Amino acid sequence: MKKLDESLLLRLPPFSQLSRAQIRKILDQAQTKRLDEGGSFFSEGEEATRFYLLLDGHIRVIKTTPAGDQIIVLHIAAGQLFGIAAALGHSLYPATAQAAAESLALSWPMPLLQEFSAIYQGFATENYKVVGARMQEMQSRISEMATQQVEQRVATALLRLTNQAGRKTDEGIEIDFPITRQDISEMTGTTLHTVSRLLSGWEKQGIILSTRKRIVIVEAHQLVRISDNLT
DNA sequence: ACATTAATTATGT
DNA sequence: ACATAATTAATGT
Numbered sequence: 001m002k003k004l005d006e007s008l009l010l011r012l013p014p015f016s017q018l019s020r021a022q023i024r025k026i027l028d029q030a031q032t033k034r035l036d037e038g039g040s041f042f043s044e045g046e047e048a049t050r051f052y053l054l055l056d057g058h059i060r061v062i063k064t065t066p067a068g069d070q071i072i073v074l075h076i077a078a079g080q081l082f083g084i085a086a087a088l089g090h091s092l093y094p095a096t097a098q099a100a101a102e103s104l105a106l107s108w109p110m111p112l113l114q115e116f117s118a119i120y121q122g123f124a125t126e127n128y129k130v131v132g133a134r135m136q137e138m139q140s141r142i143s144e145m146a147t148q149q150v151e152q153r154v155a156t157a158l159l160r161l162t163n164q165a166g167r168k169t170d171e172g173i174e175i176d177f178p179i180t181r182q183d184i185s186e187m188t189g190t191t192l193h194t195v196s197r198l199l200s201g202w203e204k205q206g207i208i209l210s211t212r213k214r215i216v217i218v219e220a221h222q223l224v225r226i227s228d229n230l231t
Numbered sequence: 232a233c234a235t236t237a238a239t240t241a242t243g244t
Numbered sequence: 245a246c247a248t249a250a251t252t253a254a255t256g257t
Contacts, residue, residue, distance in 0.1 A: 150233070180249065191234060196250060212242055212249055 057103025
């Protein structure tokens, strides 16, 4: 196991107020795990033994409905903790954490989550903020499903993705991990066909650019218009 | 307004 | 050459 640089954590919200010595101690208890695209850090229903911090890459959090279809609940960007929702309730992971791109994460035994919160000031509050924000996001998406139409939903989904994983290019803002139409359909509760039609339509209008597993938003304001519009 | 089915084409290893 | 992704049209609820 190689040495990890303390400056890695220093900039991240959960650790930003900690001293170098404190971070060193935390790092020494961490395990690193690297996954290729498609690999899982943990799966829904497993015993929640560890919590994670994503250093690089992107994670999609997947739930499987009783009917058997997959739903992408949310995405995790680098620098965020995940696998911590279970700590505030049950002992099983509520969802699967799958690498949307090659990803690198640190992990600690679950008991340390409480320990860190108790010892290091600011750690707990930061985590509650993160969990709270995610709960809100999930809730707002549930109400979206009920109220908005498909076209608006995938527009907002794209916008959310650019906010969480947007990378500026000369053409526009690219979603910087591989994403298929199937993925987007699982985020928005539609079919890949509908997503495909919408995206190719938008591409013809110059709102987006897309090749396989890659989407660039050219005119975000147009998506905003679609997302909160009455046809 | 959207899903489903199915057939066809494009794209990446 | 093969598997996976994307498009497109036709038909169904």
